[in-house]
Amino acid sequence: MRRLDRWLVLLGLFVATGCIGFLSSRHAWTFDWTRGARASLAPESVAVLDTLRGPVEVVGYISPTGPLREQIAAVLERYTREKKDLTLSFVDPDVDPAASRQLGIAGDGALLIRYQGHEERVESPINERNLSNALERLARGGQRIVAFVTGDGERQADGHANADVGVFMSQVERRGIRAVPLNFSQTQGVPEHTDLVVLASPTAPLPAATVGALVDYVRDGGNLLWMVEPGNDDLGTGALADVLGVRVLPGVLVDGQGSTLNVDDPRIVVVGDYPFHAITRAFRDTTLFPQASALAQVSDHDWAVVPFLRSGERSWTAFGGIDNDKPSTVAFHPEAGELKGPLDFGFALNRLSPSPAKSEQRAVIVGDGDFLSNTYVGNGGNRALGERIVDWLLGDDVLVDLPARGAPDRVISLSQEGLNAVTLGFLVSLPLALLGLGVGIAWRRRRR
Secondary structure, eight states: OHHHHHHHHHHHHHHHHHHHHHHHHHOOOOOOOSGGGTTSOOHHHHHHHHHOOSOEEEEEEOOSSSSHHHHHHHHHHHHHHHOTTEEEEEEOTTTSHHHHHHHTOOTTOEEEEEETTEEEEEESSOOHHHHHHHHHHHHHTSOEEEEEEOSSSOOOTTOOSTTSOHHHHHHHHTTTEEEEEEOTTTOSSOOTTOOEEEEEOOSSOOOHHHHHHHHHHHHTTOOEEEEOOTTGGGSSOHHHHHHHTEEEOSSEEEEGGGGGGTOOOTTEEEEOOOOOOTTTTTOOOOEEEESBOOEEEOOOTTOEEEEEEEOOTTEEEEOSOOOSSOGGGOOOOGGGTOOBSOOEEEEEEEEEOSSTTOSEEEEEEESOSGGGSTTTTTSTTHHHHHHHHHHHHTTOHHHHTOOOOOOOOOOOOOOHHHHHHHHHIIIIIHHHHHHHHHHHHHHHHHHO
């Protein structure tokens, strides 16, 4: 009887093993228990896939020799896990070299990603960041042109100086946006097919021709991002402000709540709570704005004007000079006309477009351009907020809510005392403990 029980148990194990093998060949379960889910797609990659409605075809022009095909298949497996209608196939470029040359395939090969009649190429290195950037460009439906006004001391889109925005734009350009210079001394107006014009903190008075071209562009339905600075109200931009129905308030916006976040300079406005708007929906990152100007809405014309950046209760507009050595000594002087916060310093405007080619026109005015400068763009959520502003202005609402891109924190910060404790533990205490355990075991065996 016992022998029969054993055979039945053995038969049951074989049947269970066969059932597991049958189910595993038809269904896949994946569990990622790595810290930070490093074996899975990042949240921003998953969010990009969610914006792609319809099948995505990935064709890899990769030689079958070598491990590259397997490596690419392993990376794409994470994408197919999230999007079932994303397919991957391979073509040997050596079989038809003429077709490969026509497609511009060379070297180690490339991936061609096709979606709704558009195509993007990903070349070495083929990794998650490059793949997700290509998918995001496909989600836009084509490259977008952003023109930066130049010639009057504005921040440069490709500049490396502290005040320029080259770092920010280099990140944005990977997502299907191309920055071009726009100098009105060399052109009569804004070129066609320009999706957005950026006026980034001019430092010199704008010529009348430049202001007139910008006013005509806005009146004709163009989208505009205007970053102003304290004192920009005397640069000849009054006509542009009138078209938008806003005014730059005098003084520098200062805020005392930054001290709670170890920000000693009150001229750096720290924002962690935002008025509701599509740009700031579900946005919780803290942003820093150095030397900002407060804004006021004086007329709405036919615009819908919504503030999306606002200073705190402890803020005000400071008129007097601020001692750089002792900035915390600045005080509020209502008798001088200084205004107490909360004060708006970011407006989002939209209206029905005067142009028959577009249904809606959008504009954003921010009382600070430093937050996107090379110096400050890496602070807090500055870059993420800038990307949201650009996406909203371009009409890519589906991309506005993408999570901010970032890398997991893999750095352990230890004080000298902590480092000494770890060193003592691993180099002295642990070996002594193991030695004592061995001696104890040997002593017990001898007593037997």
